[in-house]
Amino acid sequence: MQFSTILLVDDESAHSTLVERNLRRVGLTSEIVKLENGQQALDWLEKMKDKNKEVNTPFILLDINMPVKNGIEVLAEIKGNQNTCHIPVVMLSTTDSPEEIEQCYKLGCNAYITKPIMHDEFQEKIRELGLFMNIISLPKYH
Amino acid sequence: MQEKRSFYLLLLIMSIVALVTMAVTNVILYQVAFKEKSQSLVETAQSQARLIEAMARYNRRTNRINWETPVGERGPTSLLSERAAADTIAQLKDAHKHYIGFGDTGEFVLAGIEAEKIVFLLSHRHDKNTEPKPVPLYSELAEPMRRALFVQSGVMVAKDYRGIEVLAAYEPVDVLNFGIVAKINMAEIRAPFIRAAVITWLISLVVIFLGSLLFRKISTPIVEKIRDSEKQYRSLVEDINEWVWMTDEKGILIYSSPIVVDLLGYLHDDIVGQSLIKLVAKSSRNAAKKRLTRHNHKSEFTNINAQIINAQGKFIPMEFSASPIFAENGDFAGYRGVARDISERIKAEKMQQEYQQNLERQVEERTTDLREINEELKNFTYIVSHDLRSPLVSIVGFSSEIKEDIHDVGLSLNESAVGPGIKTIVVNTIPESLGFINQAAEKMEGLINNILALSRMGRRELTIEKVSTEGIINRNLKAIAFQLEDVDVSLKMLPEIESDAISLEQIFGNLLGNAVKFLHADRQGKIEIWAEEEQNYWQFYIRDNGKGIAEKDIPHIFELFKRVGEQQAQGDGMGLTYVQTLVRRLGGKISCESMLGIGTTFKFSLAKTID
Helix, strand or coil: CCCCEEEEEECHHHHHHHHHHHHCCCCCCCCEEECCCCHHHHHHHHHHHCCCCCCCCCCEECCCCCCCCCCHHHHHHHHHHHCCCCCCCCEEEECCCHHHHHHHHHHHCCCCEEEECHHHHHHHHHHHHHHHHHHCCEEECC | HHHHHHHHHHHHHHHHHHHHHHHHHHHHHHHHHHHHHHHHHHHHHHHHHHHHHHHHHHHHCCCCCCCCCCCHHHHHHHHHHHHHHHHHHHHHHHHCCCCCCCCCCCCCEEEEEEECCEEEECCCCCCCCCCCCCCECCCCCCCHHHHHHHHEEEEEEEEEECCEEEEEEEEEEECCCCEEEEEHHHHHHHHHHHHHHHHHHHHHHHHHHHHHHHHHHHHHHHHHHHHHHHHHHHHHHHHHHCEEEECCCCCEEEEEEECCCHHHHCHHHHHCCEEEEHHCHHHHHHHHHHHHHCCCCCCCEEEEEEEEECCCCCEEEEEEEEEEEEECCCCCEEEEEEECCCCHHHHHHHHHHHHHHHHHHHHHHHHHHHHHHHHCCCHHHHHHHCCCCHHHHHHHHHHHHHHHHHHHHHHHCHHHCCCCHHHHHHHHHHHHHHHHHHHHHHHHHHHHHHHHHHHHHHHHCCCCCEEHHHHHHHHHHHCCCCHHHCCEEEEECCEEEEEEEHHHHHHHHHHHHHHHHHHHHCCCEEEEEEEEEEECEEEEEEECCCCCCCCHHHHHCCCCCCCCCCCCCCCCCCCHHHHHHHHCCCCEEEEEEECCCCEEEEEEEEEEECC
């Protein structure tokens, strides 16, 4: 059982490409939607809700530092809304600033992953994430 | 001059007083003497009269004179009477010859009336041989005798037969119808008194004069002393730079020290008699009036400021202090006080205030600047941790992708088809190049992490507590014990201070690590650590006998990523930058002294307590 959709929100397309490739490598077959900023992610969620109430709950991978609307704002909106607060959100960021990590957990993120620079570590982390997403499943998105 | 006049006046007054006193005493004494004399004259006159009467009666009896018959009615017997009278007179004359009289001028006078004239019967001391000439019965002369002849008895001051003023007692002599007068010249009575008056007056004049001289001699030094003291006080009051003044109960100035000319431009004589209240600027005049005149106020006041109008009409800020004056009966009598010009002080205070405000503004500006810088630093940290990292993730990520891809390509590449050159490129050259890229990225990551760590250290919250520096050093030494096997380490005088333990741990850790790392290979290592107490801080020293640092390098050792000297030891070039940041945060300073080949001493201060 897999999530039907994974939202990969990152303004750095290089990063999302790397993440996508590595997720695919662990056998993840879900649809991966790549978005470039926070607003697009919120719009996508809104659109999906209107279009099809029976759609599967997405899994969101959220970068923090983005134009228009940053990851923290998006996280706050998703987790602050009764209809969307159950959507799993994993923060994917290049910073390891303790304040930021703490802030994200306070806002209700499900996990915080610092993108490692060294590729071995990066691959390992994304692999774990992919495996994790393979295992868990969530109820349908209302 | 004034003094001399006072002296003469004193002399005059005393003389008059003496004179009056003597005159009064003299008059009283004179009156007593006069009375006594009068009495004695009366007694003398009366006794003489009675004696003469007795003689006459006796003579008449022997001449068978009917003495009982009044003289006018004796008729034929009057001849006898005449004889008897003549006898008596003869006897009297005879007796009188041997009698000089009393005193210098005292004498008896016996007279009768003959043909409207007073006829004197006896010779007198003033004219020994003959009787005085008769005087008319009614004239100014011989008034006492006249009264005696008119059968009156008494005493009086009047002119005698010579026209000289005398004190005379008069008495009628019965039987002979004579009058007797005992008299003495007034001059004689007065003479001793006049003499006494003159003598005592002269003596007292001399005494007064001498006394005054003596008084002056005694009092002059006292007066001079008082004058000196007064002068001193006056100069004290007049020489001080403050205006000394005194007002009456209505606020009118009754004294003003002369400095008022310098302070306010008023002449002394112009201002005395003026109302002090009217000198106060209108705005506070009522308050001044209340303070200076209200009877129930009467309390002293200090450092009251008021604007005073000077001679040019300008306002001078002055500060007043005064105490009330009370009359002897306890009534409020005014104020006595001082005032000083405080324009300069006000100016200085204003300047001080401006300076203060300026300073505050500057501090505020600086604080804002600092806050901004701090904010920028925070952003910088973010940039370092995110924006610099982000491209690295891509560089490393894709170079790894390429590495894997090229690996796959290499495996499937048919060498015979592409030639050995291409195969070498794919299998060796490209992976090698990617390896360098990866290495560079790795190094870059290390630098970024260090910058981040430094920045975070600078902003970390300190936990201030009592820390034993010796304990911290010992823990650090233990951690590097394996490197210290042949090193002589000595600790001395290491105090307990109030500071942040983690920072201290890192400071000592880095410095000790450096000391060990750069020890000289050719000689036994020696590290000394000690502290010296200063007023507000402790000065710590860490001295080694290691390789030392070249003089030209010393200024750069605290710079970020700087590594100086021969690079034989491992290091990221962060340690000392780190240490400096921490020492500064703990309120201290760090410096380094070193000689190449001899050794290095790091010296840093730590505040005893941190606010």
